[in-house]
Amino acid sequence: xxxxxxxxxxxxxxxxxxxxxxxxxxxxxxxxxxxxxxxxxxxxxxxxxxxxxxxxxxxxxxxxxxxxxxxxxxxxxxxxxxxxxxxxxxxxxxxxxxxxxxxxxxxxxxxxxx
Amino acid sequence: xxxxxxxxxxxxxxxxxxxxxxxxxxxxxxxxxxxxxxxxxxxxxxxxxxxxxxxxxxxxxxxxxxxxxxxxxxxxxxxxxxxxxxxxxxxxxxxxxxxxxxxxxxxxxxxxxxx
Numbered sequence: 001x002x003x004x005x006x007x008x009x010x011x012x013x014x015x016x017x018x019x020x021x022x023x024x025x026x027x028x029x030x031x032x033x034x035x036x037x038x039x040x041x042x043x044x045x046x047x048x049x050x051x052x053x054x055x056x057x058x059x060x061x062x063x064x065x066x067x068x069x070x071x072x073x074x075x076x077x078x079x080x081x082x083x084x085x086x087x088x089x090x091x092x093x094x095x096x097x098x099x100x101x102x103x104x105x106x107x108x109x110x111x112x113x114x
Numbered sequence: 115x116x117x118x119x120x121x122x123x124x125x126x127x128x129x130x131x132x133x134x135x136x137x138x139x140x141x142x143x144x145x146x147x148x149x150x151x152x153x154x155x156x157x158x159x160x161x162x163x164x165x166x167x168x169x170x171x172x173x174x175x176x177x178x179x180x181x182x183x184x185x186x187x188x189x190x191x192x193x194x195x196x197x198x199x200x201x202x203x204x205x206x207x208x209x210x211x212x213x214x215x216x217x218x219x220x221x222x223x224x225x226x227x228x229x
Binding site: 002004041042043044045046089091096097098099100101102103104105106107 | 118145147149154155156157158159162164169170173205207209211217218219220221222223
Protein backbone atom coordinates (compact mmCIF):
# COMPACT_ATOMS: atom_id res chain seq x y z
CA UNK A 1 0.00 0.00 0.00
CA UNK A 2 1.23 3.45 -0.92
CA UNK A 3 1.80 5.45 2.28
CA UNK A 4 2.76 8.58 0.34
CA UNK A 5 0.63 9.46 -2.66
CA UNK A 6 1.12 11.96 -5.44
CA UNK A 7 -2.03 11.65 -7.46
CA UNK A 8 -1.00 13.88 -10.35
CA UNK A 9 1.60 12.20 -12.56
CA UNK A 10 2.18 15.41 -14.49
CA UNK A 11 1.57 19.14 -14.37
CA UNK A 12 2.06 21.82 -16.99
CA UNK A 13 2.36 25.49 -16.02
CA UNK A 14 3.14 28.72 -17.82
CA UNK A 15 6.36 30.51 -16.91
CA UNK A 16 5.78 33.13 -14.22
CA UNK A 17 2.66 31.41 -12.87
CA UNK A 18 2.31 29.39 -9.69
CA UNK A 19 2.98 25.64 -9.67
CA UNK A 20 1.17 23.66 -6.98
CA UNK A 21 2.20 20.07 -6.40
CA UNK A 22 0.17 17.96 -4.00
CA UNK A 23 0.95 15.03 -1.76
CA UNK A 24 -1.17 12.93 0.60
CA UNK A 25 0.01 10.49 3.24
CA UNK A 26 -1.65 7.83 5.34
CA UNK A 27 0.73 7.22 8.24
CA UNK A 28 0.17 9.63 11.14
CA UNK A 29 3.55 8.60 12.62
CA UNK A 30 5.44 10.53 9.94
CA UNK A 31 7.16 13.49 11.57
CA UNK A 32 9.10 15.00 8.69
CA UNK A 33 8.21 15.68 5.08
CA UNK A 34 10.46 16.56 2.19
CA UNK A 35 10.33 17.51 -1.44
CA UNK A 36 13.05 16.38 -3.82
CA UNK A 37 13.62 17.42 -7.40
CA UNK A 38 15.01 14.98 -9.94
CA UNK A 39 16.40 15.52 -13.42
CA UNK A 40 16.87 12.59 -15.83
CA UNK A 41 19.99 10.50 -15.17
CA UNK A 42 20.67 12.31 -11.91
CA UNK A 43 19.98 11.46 -8.30
CA UNK A 44 17.27 13.33 -6.38
CA UNK A 45 18.30 16.66 -4.90
CA UNK A 46 16.76 18.05 -1.76
CA UNK A 47 14.48 21.04 -2.27
CA UNK A 48 12.61 21.90 0.92
CA UNK A 49 11.28 20.18 4.02
CA UNK A 50 8.85 20.66 6.86
CA UNK A 51 8.59 19.24 10.34
CA UNK A 52 5.22 17.93 11.49
CA UNK A 53 5.12 20.60 14.21
CA UNK A 54 4.90 23.33 11.59
CA UNK A 55 2.34 24.15 8.95
CA UNK A 56 4.43 26.23 6.58
CA UNK A 57 8.04 26.53 5.50
CA UNK A 58 9.28 29.00 2.92
CA UNK A 59 12.56 29.17 1.04
CA UNK A 60 12.75 31.73 -1.74
CA UNK A 61 10.32 30.78 -4.49
CA UNK A 62 9.41 27.51 -2.76
CA UNK A 63 6.85 27.11 0.01
CA UNK A 64 5.62 23.89 1.55
CA UNK A 65 2.32 23.76 3.40
CA UNK A 66 1.34 20.96 5.76
CA UNK A 67 -2.21 20.15 6.82
CA UNK A 68 -1.88 17.42 9.42
CA UNK A 69 -5.58 16.92 9.97
CA UNK A 70 -6.03 16.22 6.28
CA UNK A 71 -2.70 14.37 6.00
CA UNK A 72 -1.90 16.59 3.05
CA UNK A 73 1.02 18.70 1.97
CA UNK A 74 1.66 20.86 -1.01
CA UNK A 75 4.60 22.55 -2.68
CA UNK A 76 4.11 25.97 -4.18
CA UNK A 77 6.60 27.39 -6.67
CA UNK A 78 6.17 31.09 -7.40
CA UNK A 79 7.05 32.29 -9.95
CA UNK A 80 7.65 29.14 -11.96
CA UNK A 81 10.67 29.11 -14.26
CA UNK A 82 11.55 26.80 -17.17
CA UNK A 83 14.50 25.47 -15.14
CA UNK A 84 12.01 24.14 -12.61
CA UNK A 85 10.92 21.51 -15.13
CA UNK A 86 11.74 18.20 -13.46
CA UNK A 87 10.13 15.35 -11.56
CA UNK A 88 9.19 16.31 -8.01
CA UNK A 89 9.02 13.66 -5.33
CA UNK A 90 7.28 13.98 -2.00
CA UNK A 91 8.85 11.89 0.77
CA UNK A 92 8.13 11.27 4.43
CA UNK A 93 10.14 10.04 7.36
CA UNK A 94 9.56 8.91 10.93
CA UNK A 95 12.28 8.95 13.54
CA UNK A 96 13.54 5.48 14.45
CA UNK A 97 16.81 6.01 16.28
CA UNK A 98 19.27 7.33 13.72
CA UNK A 99 17.40 5.67 10.87
CA UNK A 100 15.91 8.31 8.64
CA UNK A 101 14.76 6.17 5.73
CA UNK A 102 12.38 7.91 3.39
CA UNK A 103 9.01 6.72 2.09
CA UNK A 104 8.41 8.18 -1.35
CA UNK A 105 5.54 9.12 -3.58
CA UNK A 106 5.59 8.23 -7.27
CA UNK A 107 6.49 11.73 -8.35
CA UNK A 108 4.92 14.51 -10.39
CA UNK A 109 6.53 15.59 -13.63
CA UNK A 110 6.39 19.39 -13.85
CA UNK A 111 6.76 21.15 -17.18
CA UNK A 112 7.13 24.93 -17.09
CA UNK A 113 6.51 26.37 -20.50
CA UNK A 114 8.22 29.58 -21.64
CA UNK B 115 34.81 14.46 -5.69
CA UNK B 116 32.77 15.81 -2.79
CA UNK B 117 29.51 14.07 -3.58
CA UNK B 118 28.16 10.53 -3.36
CA UNK B 119 29.64 8.43 -6.14
CA UNK B 120 28.09 5.29 -7.56
CA UNK B 121 29.55 2.82 -10.03
CA UNK B 122 28.90 1.65 -12.59
CA UNK B 123 26.49 4.22 -14.01
CA UNK B 124 24.93 1.58 -16.21
CA UNK B 125 25.03 -2.19 -16.05
CA UNK B 126 23.50 -4.66 -18.45
CA UNK B 127 23.59 -8.25 -17.29
CA UNK B 128 22.15 -11.57 -18.33
CA UNK B 129 19.44 -13.16 -16.28
CA UNK B 130 20.94 -15.50 -13.69
CA UNK B 131 24.23 -13.62 -13.34
CA UNK B 132 25.39 -11.91 -10.16
CA UNK B 133 26.03 -8.17 -10.04
CA UNK B 134 27.75 -5.83 -7.61
CA UNK B 135 26.89 -2.17 -7.30
CA UNK B 136 29.19 0.20 -5.48
CA UNK B 137 28.58 3.35 -3.46
CA UNK B 138 31.21 5.78 -2.20
CA UNK B 139 29.52 8.05 0.34
CA UNK B 140 30.56 11.54 1.32
CA UNK B 141 33.55 11.40 3.64
CA UNK B 142 32.48 11.36 7.29
CA UNK B 143 28.89 10.36 6.58
CA UNK B 144 28.20 7.36 8.79
CA UNK B 145 24.61 6.81 7.68
CA UNK B 146 24.13 5.18 4.28
CA UNK B 147 20.92 4.18 2.49
CA UNK B 148 20.18 2.14 -0.61
CA UNK B 149 16.99 2.74 -2.59
CA UNK B 150 15.76 1.55 -5.94
CA UNK B 151 13.38 2.97 -8.48
CA UNK B 152 11.72 0.55 -10.82
CA UNK B 153 10.03 1.71 -14.02
CA UNK B 154 6.87 3.65 -13.19
CA UNK B 155 7.45 3.32 -9.47
CA UNK B 156 8.57 5.62 -6.72
CA UNK B 157 11.80 5.15 -4.83
CA UNK B 158 11.75 2.10 -2.61
CA UNK B 159 13.90 1.78 0.53
CA UNK B 160 16.19 -1.25 0.56
CA UNK B 161 18.66 -1.05 3.46
CA UNK B 162 20.14 1.36 6.01
CA UNK B 163 23.69 1.27 7.36
CA UNK B 164 24.99 3.01 10.45
CA UNK B 165 28.73 2.60 10.27
CA UNK B 166 29.37 -0.96 9.12
CA UNK B 167 26.23 -2.46 10.59
CA UNK B 168 22.82 -2.65 8.95
CA UNK B 169 20.12 -2.24 11.60
CA UNK B 170 17.39 -2.00 8.98
CA UNK B 171 17.34 -4.46 6.10
CA UNK B 172 13.58 -4.51 5.88
CA UNK B 173 13.43 -3.32 2.29
CA UNK B 174 15.56 -6.01 0.69
CA UNK B 175 13.08 -7.80 -1.61
CA UNK B 176 14.55 -11.31 -1.40
CA UNK B 177 17.51 -13.28 -0.10
CA UNK B 178 19.17 -12.79 -3.49
CA UNK B 179 19.90 -9.24 -2.32
CA UNK B 180 22.66 -8.47 0.16
CA UNK B 181 24.77 -5.48 1.05
CA UNK B 182 27.84 -4.77 3.06
CA UNK B 183 29.81 -1.78 4.15
CA UNK B 184 33.45 -1.73 5.10
CA UNK B 185 35.54 0.80 7.00
CA UNK B 186 32.42 2.84 7.59
CA UNK B 187 32.74 4.04 4.02
CA UNK B 188 32.23 2.14 0.76
CA UNK B 189 29.15 -0.02 0.40
CA UNK B 190 28.39 -2.72 -2.14
CA UNK B 191 24.95 -4.03 -3.01
CA UNK B 192 25.05 -7.54 -4.44
CA UNK B 193 22.24 -9.16 -6.39
CA UNK B 194 22.64 -12.86 -6.99
CA UNK B 195 20.99 -14.79 -9.82
CA UNK B 196 19.50 -11.61 -11.27
CA UNK B 197 15.94 -11.64 -12.59
CA UNK B 198 14.28 -9.30 -15.05
CA UNK B 199 12.23 -7.72 -12.26
CA UNK B 200 15.51 -6.56 -10.69
CA UNK B 201 15.89 -4.05 -13.53
CA UNK B 202 15.78 -0.62 -11.90
CA UNK B 203 17.83 2.41 -10.97
CA UNK B 204 19.65 1.74 -7.71
CA UNK B 205 20.35 4.88 -5.67
CA UNK B 206 22.62 5.39 -2.71
CA UNK B 207 22.40 8.24 -0.20
CA UNK B 208 24.55 9.21 2.75
CA UNK B 209 24.29 11.55 5.71
CA UNK B 210 25.62 12.30 9.15
CA UNK B 211 23.71 10.55 11.94
CA UNK B 212 21.18 12.44 14.05
CA UNK B 213 20.44 14.84 11.26
CA UNK B 214 17.14 15.56 9.62
CA UNK B 215 16.60 13.47 6.49
CA UNK B 216 16.98 16.62 4.43
CA UNK B 217 20.69 16.26 4.93
CA UNK B 218 20.91 13.03 2.95
CA UNK B 219 22.76 13.40 -0.35
CA UNK B 220 22.12 11.09 -3.26
CA UNK B 221 24.42 9.64 -5.88
CA UNK B 222 23.48 9.63 -9.55
CA UNK B 223 22.38 6.02 -9.40
CA UNK B 224 23.22 2.80 -11.22
CA UNK B 225 20.81 1.78 -13.97
CA UNK B 226 20.63 -2.01 -13.95
CA UNK B 227 19.11 -3.82 -16.91
CA UNK B 228 18.65 -7.57 -16.74
CA UNK B 229 18.16 -9.16 -20.16
